[in-house]
Amino acid sequence: MKKASKIPISKLQRASKLVTTGAKVGVNYLKYYGNKITETEEEAREKLNKSNAEDIYDSLKDLKGSPLKVAQMLSMEKSILPRAYVEKFSLAQFSVPPLSEALVSKTFKKSFGKFPSDIYDSFDLKAYNAASIGQVHKAEKDGKKLAVKIQYPGVSDSIKSDLALLKPFVIRMFNMKGKMSDEYFLEVQNKLLEETDYVLEVEQSQEIVDACKDIPNLAFPSYYKELSSKQIITMDWMQGIHLSEFTNTNTNQEKANLLGQALWDFYMFQIHNLKKVHADPHPGNFLISEDDKLVALDFGCMKTIPLDFYNPYFVLANKETLANDTLFDEKMYELEILLKDDSKEELEFFRAMFHEMLSIFTQPFHVETFDFSDEVFFNKISEFGERYSKSAELRSMNGSRGSKHFIYMNRTFFGLYNLMFDLKAKDIKINNYLKL
Numbered sequence: 001m002k003k004a005s006k007i008p009i010s011k012l013q014r015a016s017k018l019v020t021t022g023a024k025v026g027v028n029y030l031k032y033y034g035n036k037i038t039e040t041e042e043e044a045r046e047k048l049n050k051s052n053a054e055d056i057y058d059s060l061k062d063l064k065g066s067p068l069k070v071a072q073m074l075s076m077e078k079s080i081l082p083r084a085y086v087e088k089f090s091l092a093q094f095s096v097p098p099l100s101e102a103l104v105s106k107t108f109k110k111s112f113g114k115f116p117s118d119i120y121d122s123f124d125l126k127a128y129n130a131a132s133i134g135q136v137h138k139a140e141k142d143g144k145k146l147a148v149k150i151q152y153p154g155v156s157d158s159i160k161s162d163l164a165l166l167k168p169f170v171i172r173m174f175n176m177k178g179k180m181s182d183e184y185f186l187e188v189q190n191k192l193l194e195e196t197d198y199v200l201e202v203e204q205s206q207e208i209v210d211a212c213k214d215i216p217n218l219a220f221p222s223y224y225k226e227l228s229s230k231q232i233i234t235m236d237w238m239q240g241i242h243l244s245e246f247t248n249t250n251t252n253q254e255k256a257n258l259l260g261q262a263l264w265d266f267y268m269f270q271i272h273n274l275k276k277v278h279a280d281p282h283p284g285n286f287l288i289s290e291d292d293k294l295v296a297l298d299f300g301c302m303k304t305i306p307l308d309f310y311n312p313y314f315v316l317a318n319k320e321t322l323a324n325d326t327l328f329d330e331k332m333y334e335l336e337i338l339l340k341d342d343s344k345e346e347l348e349f350f351r352a353m354f355h356e357m358l359s360i361f362t363q364p365f366h367v368e369t370f371d372f373s374d375e376v377f378f379n380k381i382s383e384f385g386e387r388y389s390k391s392a393e394l395r396s397m398n399g400s401r402g403s404k405h406f407i408y409m410n411r412t413f414f415g416l417y418n419l420m421f422d423l424k425a426k427d428i429k430i431n432n433y434l435k436l
Helices: 011-038 041-063 065-075 083-093 101-112 155-174 180-195 198-212 243-249 253-274 307-315 325-334 344-361 375-389 406-423
Strands: 134-141 144-151 232-236 276-278 286-288 294-296 302-304
Touching (some): 101 232, 155 180, 180 406, 276 406, 307 325, 344 375
Antiparallel strands (some): 134 144
16 A cells, blocks of 8 residues: 655645545536436436545545544444445545655654654554554564554644535535534534544543453553653554454354443443443454453543433433323424424424434344344344435435534444444343443
């Protein structure tokens, strides 16, 4: 893979890159209108989505930082985005051009005033893994194998301007209108700014390790503050294979169940006991160790869950609430899914849409144990998402609804469900966290 010897840092450079991408997307739409003359709408739309996904991702991988992070977030929305976008954007988890060796040394020198070789006994300048905000290198010091995460230059400084440039793309994609779209972007902006503060990440990581260390079959690295800074984190090198590699090769159901229970307990314990959650549940953030433990990594994206959101959110997940029209509507308004200025048509449409969605999505919370390998359950989620992604009625209405806290809570649950399905975990005790 070609290495990046420089990254567009100035607002003008980054804006020019996105404007060029916008022009390519415009050309793709012209081709789409032409293709509709000789092809079916579905065939023409599939070609459009594939071309747009490729052009947008190729631009974002060069920019790195917040645009690539947004792509990574969108890749988890398998029930919302067309498959072409999901497949291409998911590369942001693993397949990103790394920084050149010279740029790595320069970044290190700027942060610590020293080169890596001056601090570690050994340091591999070749990146082991490169993602949206930073890349990981192998190192050793005092006999310990270490992982050193280095943040890409200029990432933090460009977040606000990058999101301002991305906003029109996302608004069009999700049909957002009104002031709530501003709240959503501010929520994402603030979270991304937190993710680029590696001093904060080390603190958050240690908090989660201390709180969750006694959960069975979980493991965490140790973090080293003295070898970390605002742009660099040093932690233990954890041996294991990525969760996605494990799920592609595993044939042992008992292992799958064991790891699935650990993953579920980890999330339920955080959400219900800590009112805070690791809101980045993609396969790249988890390893499976040789002794079959789930290794949790990367706590840069932590979402605090306020009680005025937590309470109605989980009341709405109750089976009894779904059967009680009055209580259901009350919580829908409380969570800003239904809005006071909605028309009669909008109220009826979104009430029915969310009732159907919640009736499917909350099924695991209505039983003592759940089978996350159940393809029927996940097919219902996919079918629901695909049906409404094609709904002309939905596209004509205001898509900006729901508390800003939904962004990271929904991301957490969509990601968690997908990981549980990939594991094919069965007989998962839903409320096992109460015993921890």
